[in-house]
Amino acid sequence: xxxxxxxxxIGKRQICRGIKDGIIQEIVIASDAEQAYIESLIIxxxxxxxxxxxxxxxxxxxxAFGIDVPSGSLGILKD
Numbered sequence: 146x147x148x149x150x151x152x153x154x155i156g157k158r159q160i161c162r163g164i165k166d167g168i169i170q171e172i173v174i175a176s177d178a179e180q181a182y183i184e185s186l187i188i189x190x191x192x193x194x195x196x197x198x199x200x201x202x203x204x205x206x207x208x209a210f211g212i213d214v215p216s217g218s219l220g221i222l223k224d
Contacts, residue, residue, distance in 0.1 A: 160220035178217035
């Protein structure tokens with residue numbers, strides 16, 4: 146999982162916007178997200194040559210970043 150000191154965006158929509166803007170360096174996907182959601186993010190990551198990993202649960206991601214609802218993914222911003 147990302148370091149709490151890293152800046153991140155949460156959710157597929159924000160990740161895709163960040164990739165378009167060239168500010169995402171890595172994607173973390175929750176292992177318990179829907180399979181179609183996971184696969185779509187993997188495709189986006191591969192198309193844009195962005196590192197990705199599948200780890201933690203949606204609740205783990207939400208808890209780690211103080212989000213009130215479970216989240217299926219986060220994008221780590223470039224420095």
